[in-house]
Amino acid sequence: MAASFERARLYSEPNGKGMQLTTHGSLGDLTMYNFNNKMDSVYQSGLWIYYEHPAYNAMPGYAVVMYGDRVSANLPEGYSNIVSSVRLVKSSHDGYKDLITLYSGTGFAGQELITGVSRGSLDYMADQVSSLIVIGSSPWTIYSDYNYSGQQACVYPSTDYYVNDDGEVVYFGLYVNMTSVGFLDNSIQSVLKGCSFWSRNEKQ
Ligand SMILES: [Ca+2]
Ligand SMILES: [Ca+2]
Structure with a gap:
């Protein structure tokens, strides 16, 4: 099933370098994974949203939507080291x-x-x-x-x-x-x- 492929591997540095954290589902608080405010790039499949604040921007903040299967990408300018939660659509x-x-x-x-x-x-x-x-x-x-x-x-x-x-x-x-x-x-x-x-x- 295609759904089982949906995943995101977060990296702490641009271009897929540094520490990494892989998930198949939403994570409401990256602090729990020692990854708060560290993300710079991603390798992902599916439609994912990356939020500035925990609990999917429980307080107002930035969010960026990224999509595609087996795609590698750096976060857009301004999103470096701010992501605190991630959500799978x-x-x-x-x-x-x-x-x-x-x-x-x-x-x-x-x-x-x-x-x-x-x-x-x-x-x-x-x-x-x-x-x-x-x-x-x-x-x-x-x-x-x-x-x-x-x-x-x-x-x-x-x-x-x-x-x-x-x-x-x-x-x-x-x-x-x-x-x-x-x-x-x-x-x-x-x-x-x-x-x-x-x-x-x-x-x-
Ligand atoms: Ca509302
Ligand atoms: Ca943050």
């Missing part, structure tokens, strides 16, 4: 490959809720969503009320893509905040897989 979950991941903070910060199926309510994430990532081949409809009602907008896996180890093209869409889709911050209460209409906001 899963490309499969509970057997599903068309996913939407919701985040409580802008810039993919804070708590997350991932689903491959429609959700008429969002539990702890109701009225909390401030950013989201769509991955796979399906768009999603977001709603301002429970059970697919209220204001609605479509979000798409159309920002970019990479080719994974299985030769599959993995499409995804990054929505760093909600204003980009005409939604108020913290106003999503349900999500539906698929999109059968154009956003009302786009017609206004």
